[in-house]
Amino acid sequence: MCYYPEQWPRGKWAEDARRMVELGLSWVRIGEFAWAKIEPRSGEFHWEWLDEAIDVLGKAGLKVILGTPTAAPPKWLVNRYPEILPVDATGAVRKFGARRHYCFSSRRYRSEAARITEAMARRYGEHIYVHAWQTDNEYGDHDTIYSYSAEAVGAFRLWLAERYGSIDELNRAWGTSFWSMRYDSFEEIDLPNNLVEEPSPTHGVDFIRFSSDQVKSFNKAQVDIIRAHSPGRPVTHNFMSQNTDFDHYRVGEDIDIASWDVYPMGGLLNGRLAAKDKEHYLRVGDPDQPAFNHDLYRAVGRGRVWVMEQQPGPVNWAAHNQSPADGMVRLWTWLAYAHGVDMVSYFRWRQAPFAQEQFHAGLLLPNSEADQGYLEVAEVVAEMKRLPEGEVRGKAQVAIVLDYESRWATRVLPQGRSYSASAVALDWYSTVARLGVDVDFIGQHSDIAGYKLILAPDLVIAEEAFVERLTRADAKVVFGARSGSKTRDMHIPEGLPPGPLAKLIDISVSRVESLPEFHSETVLYGNEAYEAGGWRETVRTSETVIASFDGEYRNGAPALVGSDKARYLAVAANGALLDKVIGDALGWAGLESLPDLGDLRVTRRGNLRFAFNFGRIPAEVPAGASAEFYVGGRTLKPVDVAIWRE
Amino acid sequence: MCYYPEQWPRGKWAEDARRMVELGLSWVRIGEFAWAKIEPRSGEFHWEWLDEAIDVLGKAGLKVILGTPTAAPPKWLVNRYPEILPVDATGAVRKFGARRHYCFSSRRYRSEAARITEAMARRYGEHIYVHAWQTDNEYGDHDTIYSYSAEAVGAFRLWLAERYGSIDELNRAWGTSFWSMRYDSFEEIDLPNNLVEEPSPTHGVDFIRFSSDQVKSFNKAQVDIIRAHSPGRPVTHNFMSQNTDFDHYRVGEDIDIASWDVYPMGGLLNGRLAAKDKEHYLRVGDPDQPAFNHDLYRAVGRGRVWVMEQQPGPVNWAAHNQSPADGMVRLWTWLAYAHGVDMVSYFRWRQAPFAQEQFHAGLLLPNSEADQGYLEVAEVVAEMKRLPEGEVRGKAQVAIVLDYESRWATRVLPQGRSYSASAVALDWYSTVARLGVDVDFIGQHSDIAGYKLILAPDLVIAEEAFVERLTRADAKVVFGARSGSKTRDMHIPEGLPPGPLAKLIDISVSRVESLPEFHSETVLYGNEAYEAGGWRETVRTSETVIASFDGEYRNGAPALVGSDKARYLAVAANGALLDKVIGDALGWAGLESLPDLGDLRVTRRGNLRFAFNFGRIPAEVPAGASAEFYVGGRTLKPVDVAIWRE
Amino acid sequence: MCYYPEQWPRGKWAEDARRMVELGLSWVRIGEFAWAKIEPRSGEFHWEWLDEAIDVLGKAGLKVILGTPTAAPPKWLVNRYPEILPVDATGAVRKFGARRHYCFSSRRYRSEAARITEAMARRYGEHIYVHAWQTDNEYGDHDTIYSYSAEAVGAFRLWLAERYGSIDELNRAWGTSFWSMRYDSFEEIDLPNNLVEEPSPTHGVDFIRFSSDQVKSFNKAQVDIIRAHSPGRPVTHNFMSQNTDFDHYRVGEDIDIASWDVYPMGGLLNGRLAAKDKEHYLRVGDPDQPAFNHDLYRAVGRGRVWVMEQQPGPVNWAAHNQSPADGMVRLWTWLAYAHGVDMVSYFRWRQAPFAQEQFHAGLLLPNSEADQGYLEVAEVVAEMKRLPEGEVRGKAQVAIVLDYESRWATRVLPQGRSYSASAVALDWYSTVARLGVDVDFIGQHSDIAGYKLILAPDLVIAEEAFVERLTRADAKVVFGARSGSKTRDMHIPEGLPPGPLAKLIDISVSRVESLPEFHSETVLYGNEAYEAGGWRETVRTSETVIASFDGEYRNGAPALVGSDKARYLAVAANGALLDKVIGDALGWAGLESLPDLGDLRVTRRGNLRFAFNFGRIPAEVPAGASAEFYVGGRTLKPVDVAIWRE
Ligand SMILES: [Zn+2]
Ligand SMILES: [Zn+2]
Ligand SMILES: [Zn+2]
Incomplete structure (x- = not known):
């Protein structure tokens, strides 16, 4: 569960925790945007509220995933060190007022990020209720991997010197004989923005490689600190679906579990399908986009994958934000499980009535009433109890x-x-x-x-x-x-x-x-x-x-x-x-396959077989004669799930 | 009539004035872009030409509406005080070379605007031929309400301090607990441009509210000066149709009459209709857009509304600029009258053969021949004489x-x-x-x-x-x-x-x-x-x-x-x-209505009833058996008007 | 032939030259992007490689067209004089890293361009193998005619002072009485970018005229230097098709031959035709776009026109880059000849496997195998031998x-x-x-x-x-x-x-x-x-x-x-x-014409008549009964050429 105690009166925490447990949830992620609440002025730490929040949640029976708050540097930090702000490709500084306003190449921001991470890891590293950590949040959101700052230029030059060893080797690789683009030293090199025409493609790709490496080292610094102070707790990062701005495998090498954001409604509208297919799947989403990402992030996490943010209803950030069909929150949760996901966290517990994301649904309405997603999670929790435990997603062929x-x-x-x-x-x-x-x-x-x-x-x-x-x-x-x-x-x-x-x-x-x-x-x-x-x-x-x-x-x-x-x-x-x-x-290749499934999807996790109906009419599940159903049956209604064992 | 004596040789003024009166016009608006002619260098006033222009027009029988010239600051003022220039959302200064190049938050521009207004009001406030005043012109044209200048930042902070009283209250309202966006003081707040992601919506709306208030106070300063020196003359501002960049009601509170710009051809092409309806109404415009704005600006003017600029033929500023059908200038003039407008001024008297708007038609061609609009105005003037006087548009239900x-x-x-x-x-x-x-x-x-x-x-x-x-x-x-x-x-x-x-x-x-x-x-x-x-x-x-x-x-x-x-x-x-x-x-609600009128529109002003045919085929007017027609009859040709009393 | 010895190992030059001659080519253009290779550091000239390259090419039997390398200023020059960089309309400096990164108004760049031109002209002006010169390359590519630099402002003011003589005359011409835009002196005038609204159209056109004149004088300076040192060798410039950013006639006045770039595939996709016609002509291009430009640049060259760059296969720079149909390189070559072109050079000899244009085909593949274009050039060379010599394109009616x-x-x-x-x-x-x-x-x-x-x-x-x-x-x-x-x-x-x-x-x-x-x-x-x-x-x-x-x-x-x-x-x-x-x-006008030719095109050069089939089905050539065919016959297959004499 994604929960933001800093956004709600303390009086609501205990009740919220109780209801989460009652619903059957066991994990709660907190903290990833709370820097200003933890440290409202430089060096002035206010731990008491976070101590209490963790206590309240933990005592209620929830395992806490604690996020480092570096995705949202506070205003006082920006005031003191304006050089931490990222710079866009036109050369404009991207200002404070939302989130992710930092440049991965800012040495000052790296040291500040290490400082706050260290402070949190020291305080909560061995906390009884803290069971896992998340570094930062959603690297790459809002197009923030590439910064064209002065520090980025400097760091890029060092990176190039390391990669190429000599400027002659760089000249060869970039093909600078082409348009008299020859460099005499690494110090002459600039970032590939605001050129008259496209740069050498090697220049372009090297800047992406460099930026990707900056993300890896930024992330690893936090992981190292957390590991030093919080032994035995897994570390994750919450990735964006299908973002390719940096090499996710390389960041994945340094963490224990990959987690990601499941927002299929916006994914559909922004995605590959033709308009008539978007219409067909309007409120169920592209049937393959979530599964694709489960499988991809399972690879990024070297076998371990979580969903950190599952869409619980309509969201706020796409050009249009349609509602999922009733039943989709349940379907997506089962789909995640089937593809090997071991924890599904919903974003967010309660819809916020203020600030940027107030059109983003939660499991609860802003007035704390249960919304549709809440009811569907309850259904999944009940169904989950019928299933055998310990089934593991195997390797595919x-x-x-x-x-x-x-x-x-x-x-x-x-x-x-x-x-x-x-x-x-x-x-x-x-x-x-x-x-x-x-x-x-x-x-x-x-x-x-x-x-x-x-x-x-x-x-x-x-x-x-x-x-x-x-x-x-x-x-x-x-x-x-x-x-x-x-x-x-x-x-x-x-x-x-x-x-x-x-x-x-x-x-x-x-x-x-x-x-x-x-x-x-x-x-x-x-x-x-x-x-x-x-x-x-x-x-x-x-x-x-x-x-x-x-x-x-x-x-x-x-x-x-x-x-x-x-x-x-x-x-x-x-x-x-x-x-x-x-x-x-x-x-x-000697593999068996089924006839075209149309809007049905099937997969297996261990001995369990799953079918999901993304279509608008009932469908027959390809189950054998001896199939034993845990959930659903041979005929699957639209937006429904069957789980069986052959 | 919109007239620019500064654009024509003095020798033409008397003849122009004579022809205006001959055509049946009674009002003439002048001055709103003439600052550089009035004060070509700082403090060096050249009143003589304006004295003469007012005299020539007034003696011919025209009532002068005098515009303050603040929509077009002269070059010497920009040279001396470059800080008056507005700044766009990317941070770029918007330069001299056209018009409206000022920032509403520039204190220097406010004092300069007051100075020139005071000078004009002192000189002409009690002039026998000056019957009304217009402040500035078309607030909001060319996207000029929002300026991201240093002075705007400062003024915004003061405005916020006034609105919220304490920074805690602002933090609450903006929901800054959301992404660590918390502020410690009003001095930390910046404008909502160039952010990594959208700002808090309260931040966004507050900046619009602030900008709107800046327009109101800018305008009110001029109104106060004019009222002090020109008692008994109504003050108007000439608004843009459907602009919602600032609160028009709040500016309207400070003036006596709201006036606006009637440009239905561009309004059609930029507007709400589907392409096939745009084709259907190509040369008559959206039948409801002018009426909508007459009714809206009647509210802004608390009952008093003028048309300061009526399109007299094709214009220059839309993506395409089709010609109105012959007859539309007459139709639009009558439509304005029917909706309670008490004065219609055409933009412009004579088409300018130079500068930015040379594709904008006038009542006269550049060579002073009468164009189509002129002939239609003559028709309206003749028809107007047949009508009873003193009919007032009543309150609707x-x-x-x-x-x-x-x-x-x-x-x-x-x-x-x-x-x-x-x-x-x-x-x-x-x-x-x-x-x-x-x-x-x-x-x-x-x-x-x-x-x-x-x-x-x-x-x-x-x-x-x-x-x-x-x-x-x-x-x-x-x-x-x-x-x-x-x-x-x-x-x-x-x-x-x-x-x-x-x-x-x-x-x-x-x-x-x-x-x-x-x-x-x-x-x-x-x-x-x-x-x-x-x-x-x-x-x-x-x-x-x-x-x-x-x-x-x-x-x-x-x-x-x-x-x-x-x-x-x-x-x-x-x-x-x-x-x-x-x-x-x-x-x-107990109201009577007619069957769908299609392309016909009907309305009433006092005892007069009006019908307008925006369609391409003749239409029957919904007049009672006893109807007495002043203009037209029961069957209305395309682009035609009927006026009757039941 | 467009050839870049600086991009290939010296060991390949002789073999390349041999193969060019073997293919039947007689001209080779070199040098236009080689500044950094000629002068890798300020004042340090490395002529030996260019001496050798010219020698190798010349001895093999090729006539060299030597390009001044000013289209690609080297990095050391930009380091030392950053003011040579162009400035875009937003005010951003356009950085080093591609080509054409100079401002035509930079006095420093003009002196540096003169210096390198003089150095080359002195060294090779009377070289036995240098038969022609090209100034710079593709003025206007990548939108580089208009620079909004500080030097451009200054030069524009001088240009205006010269054009108008007095500021009053400029005020009259620009119509500055319109919106108080009056200027007191030429020093007050700025460039027409970043305005609140469009500038006076005279201001806008004058800036284009000025920019055009800057190109003319920049080019003429090079021509004058070349003529002083290289008597008897014609000077050309290689223009972009259909570019109208400057007055090509005026630049053409100063050179001996106009040459241009024939890239019909991108020309089709960017061009005037409706989508279904683009589909119809997908791999043959707009049948009239190359001919139009041959005829236009024949006028720019006052009768003498060359093709400096003929597309030899797919290119890299359009939104999509389809392949020409097999046969089109031959067809375009004959089309050029028919329209009076006296030399066709292909861009480029060998496809580059590195840098920006590696998707641009050559006559050879990157591994030096002959590609389709090579084979078609061989065909043209063989066919050319069958034709009578000395046929000259006459004046049209x-x-x-x-x-x-x-x-x-x-x-x-x-x-x-x-x-x-x-x-x-x-x-x-x-x-x-x-x-x-x-x-x-x-x-x-x-x-x-x-x-x-x-x-x-x-x-x-x-x-x-x-x-x-x-x-x-x-x-x-x-x-x-x-x-x-x-x-x-x-x-x-x-x-x-x-x-x-x-x-x-x-x-x-x-x-x-x-x-x-x-x-x-x-x-x-x-x-x-x-x-x-x-x-x-x-x-x-x-x-x-x-x-x-x-x-x-x-x-x-x-x-x-x-x-x-x-x-x-x-x-x-x-x-x-x-x-x-x-x-x-x-x-x-008393002229004879043919019935609509559909996808066929015919033209004549002297006594030779040509037909080209741009269609997808065979077509009958409009040849008289006595026609004597040199190439092809009465029935023309798609993508085929007929040449005859009546
Ligand atoms: Zn590898
Ligand atoms: Zn209110
Ligand atoms: Zn001329």
Whole structure:
């Protein structure tokens, strides 16, 4: 439960705690925006209220997750050290008045963040009711990873010096011979904003890499302090869904559990789907977006994933904020559990009647009455009791590679305005999910043993070591277009794309083109014609051509090529073509799948099997004859859940 | 007539004046952009040309409205005091080179504005030909109400200190416990621009309130000076149509007559209508936008309203500038008269062949030939002579509440991108107008005695005192969605929305949602199904449910609820649903209405009845059998006017 | 050939040169981005690599075009003189890191540019292998003509003082009496950015004129230095297609040959056509955009035009970057030749695997394999050998007036958002081209002798002297709407538009209107009805009304008026109406034309006739019975070329 004692009169705390426990909740997160309440003036600490809040919550039976309050530096700190404020890409200072107003490169802010973290960790590190910690909150929210401050410039130069060793090496990597962009020393280098034209893509990606590393070290400093003072308590960070502004795996290395924010309503409206599908899923959300992120953050958390903020009703931050259908809070909670999530916390306990988020629902209305979400949580708690304990989500047989560096590569050099790496990844995930097959996410450093099929929708920067491991693994691999198209230096590989991937499949990409939204290409695959668009490549190969292009331009050119080990898709695909490509690949890898599930989704956690109906009409659950149902039954109403064991 | 002697050779003045009088005009406005001509260098006054201009105009028979020239500070003033320039939200100074380049918080500009006003008022205050004054011109044009200057910060802090008394009270109101936003003193507060994320909505609305008050005090200073030196002459300000950047009622309190700008062509293209309706009304404009503003500014002027600038042909400032149909200048002039306007001034006498507005038509072409507008004014003058004198627009039986604070509330916290409070208000007005019913606008401090029906499309911040007066009044009331949803502090009311309105109708709003453009909800009302969209609320009530929602989401929930006194509409409505809601409400309030008038509009001023045909085919006027026509007859051609007495 | 020895190891140069010659190329452009390689630190010149590069290329048999490297100032220069950086309209400095990061008003940059030009010209001016020079590169790329720097302000004031002589004259021209904008001295004047509202249009156009003159003088300084040291070598500049940010004729006066960039793929997507036509021409481009520019730059080069950069495959800079159809590189090369181009250089020899443009194709792939473009160039070289030599493109019988000042007039005062002067000009050109008629472009100072028909699509600012010459010429003239509507001072002409054009046709424009995209007007022309939109004028005339408006608004008003000498079109026309207007005008001028060619284009160079098929189906070439084909035949496949002699 997300709870803010600093926002409510003390008199309400005990009653709130009692009702949380009564509802069946066991965890409560507090503190992550409370710096000004803890330390209202420099060095003047007011612990008494927080002592009391933890006591009241703990005594009621709740385990406290304590957040470091660094996402919201207080005004006195900004007054004294205005240099901690972040600077936007136009050079304007981003002012105090909301949250996340700090620059990750500010040394002063790093020392202040360490100071407040240390103070909290010392006071509460071994507190009986403090069972876990959260660092900061939602790195990346409000576009705050990239700061163009003077300190960022300085830190970037040091980072470059470390990465490249010599300025000549940087000149080589950035290709500064191109437009007389040569540097004589690292001190000459500036940030890639306010240029006349786009910077060298290596300059662009290096700034993202640097900024990502700044987040990692900022976070790690807090983790180290907490661990020193609070042994045995896990540390988490609460990530934003699908944010790729920094490398989440690298931050994940330093924490014990990854947690994330489940807000599918805004996710739907901002997301990949066409308007008619958004209409269809208006109040249930994209069926695959939450599951995608559960699976992704399970990888970020190296197996451990929590939901720190579950949408309990309409929210406030999207362009429009529709209500979830009644039943969705229950459905999403079960979906999280099914995908391996071990704790679901709702944001927030009670709707705030003041300040920025007053249109954001809570489990309680502002007047403390139970709202719809409250009732649904009660239902889940009751249902949970029927289930056997100790079921663990196992490893999947299919893995999808999500690589942050590759995302940065297409962000900096998109080449086509309509290319969305985020939509590509979600489309591939969704296609597998609709065939009833579970998925793990992996990075290029993950263990890949045991996977039968590895999907790489756009592994733009393929590392040699990863390719080496793929070669030796048993898995079949499917690469999407653009895979292997850039080196670590953001160059075209020598010998053309897909660079090192040619070890897995003998192809060479001699031309790429991005295509406008109004145009589509035709692909012939097994005597059927499919439409595809947005991106097309010309591939030369000695391997089998599984599908080919049809039409005036390079008629007959390969669209899907396969070796014994790997397949390469030379076009951006979604819809029916992607269904065909993925469906065939599952069979090729010896995996079973179900017929297209439509609006149903199924998955398993240990011996438990789950089905979720995101559709508008009842659906039959694909349960065996001997299935034993814990929740629901063979026919599933819209917005309903079934749980069984075969 | 809007006339600029400073733009023309002296030799043309007498002839121009003669032709104005010949045309039948009696008023001429001059001076509002002439500062540099009056005082070309600091303290060096050149009155002689203005003396002569007033003399020439006055002797010809025209009454002069003299404008203070503060809308256009001269270059020497900007050179000497660059701090008078306004600052935009990015922090950039807005430079000299056009007009309105001043910050309302500049103390220097206030003293300079007072100085030039005093100089003019002393010289011409008792001039025989000066019959009225205008302060400045078009407050709010070019987005100039909000300035983010250093002086604005200082003045805002003082304003806050006055409003809140103590910083604790401000912290409470702004909800600064939310994200550690707590302030220790008023000196710490900054303007709500360039933040990382949106400010506290109370911070946002307070800045608008402050800016609005700055306009009021700026204006009042001029009015006081003029009144001291020019007794008996009314003072007006020329407002922009539908601008809600400041509280027009509060500025209106200090003047004698409100005047405004009638530019329906740009109003149509920028306005609420769908593209096919814009096409239908292309050269006649939105039939309700001018009438809406006549009625609104009649309220701002506490009964006295003028048109200071009537579009005489195509203008220059909209994205496209179509020509009005021939006849529209006449029609709009009569429409103004019918709605209680006592003086119509055309902008401008002669089209300027130079500078910014050379594509803006005049009554005369640049070469002094009469253009179409001139001919139509002549027609009106002739027709006017046939009418009885002294007819006064009476009080209506229906009032619409337009509340500026409520507009700011939805501007700062829109919650849904497609929510337009301006469109909502105009849609409600238009619906009443199409049923042939006259309307007054009221604010929360207006006298409400005598109204049978009060419509509050979105009275977001309902004041207790106003609710109290509604309770005691005879009027029935219809509230639109969002009414009563925020307190003066921009909080959700204790006990949920609609806060104080629950005294009039026992409802409680437990959930709101904003809906994307591609979705609509179905409402069942009297066995008919209607579509509505954009905003929907979940209402709990003990009152009668008049209409209800139909569909998968909360099927059967109340869409329109009614008590004996009030009705509450829980959805954003327009089109057929709004017709039904308003039509029923008129009957409920015991008012008569006409069948839907389509493109015809009717209204009355005293004993005179008027009809206007905005359509493309002839229409029958709803005149009684005994009607006696002054202008036109029973069948009205497109773009034509009928005036009769029953 | 565009070649960058500084980007490749020396070991590759000889082989590259050998292959260029083998392919049949004879010219190679180098050096234009190589400043940092030539002078890596201030005053430290490294000529040896360039000496060697020129030697290697020259000895292989290539003629070198040497570019001055001023489009890419090196970092050390920016470090030392940061004031050379350009400033954007918001006031932000545009930083180092790409190219074109200089302000044309920087005196320091002018002296540095002269210094490096002098150094190169001295060293290579009489070099045996250096056969031509290019100044800088692509003036205007990345929106770099307008800089809002402190030096630009100062230079603008001097320029104004020179133009106007006295501040009173400037006040008159700018119409500063309008809004108290009066200036006391030139020192008070600022640049027209960051204003509260648009500046005086004369202020706006004067800033463009000034900026254009800065480009001319910047360029001429280089030309003068080169001519002093490199007698007998022609000097060119490589222009951007359709850029109108400065007066290309005026820069063209100072060079020997105009060259330009042929990138039709991006040109199509950014261009005038509707989405369905963009789809139709997706991989062949707008059939008229390259020809338009060949003809235009032939005028800029006073008869001599080169293509310095021909697209050889997909590029990198458009929103989407589709591949040209196979065959288009050959087609575009022949199209250039047919339109009088004497040298076609491809950009670039080899695709760069690093830096900003790595998605830009070359004739070679990054690994030095021949790509499609290479093969097509080989084809052209072989075909070229079959043709007779010495054929020269003759003067056309039709001329289109393209006037840069007129473009600036509509840019500064568009009056309608959808008005595109660029689309208007290309539509008129295309209409003539589809009728098989060749065109020359002319400016107002061009020789007009011999033309039978002169088309002026929007000669907004018509110079008296030009009108005088038109009067005396034999040519018939067709004016589009807006012609003659502004004086040199950006005023409406005394006596109304079309000002001096009334000498050619007795009309007077009393009203103009711009119309939104959703509306169209109907024009009756010879008993047929046509649709037109966007712009309409009310014209009074004593001449023959050839076509007239039909509809509710001013029904019957003239849409096309004609005298013996001239016709005036009072509406924005394209499609069928423009076909009719132009088709009729050709007949009226005694010119022969072909039936609508559809997707075919024909033209002639000397005795050679050319046909190009931009369509998707075969087409019949309009060759006479006795035609003798050098390339292709009577039936032309898609993307194919025929060359014959009658
Ligand atoms: Zn790695
Ligand atoms: Zn009030
Ligand atoms: Zn000229």
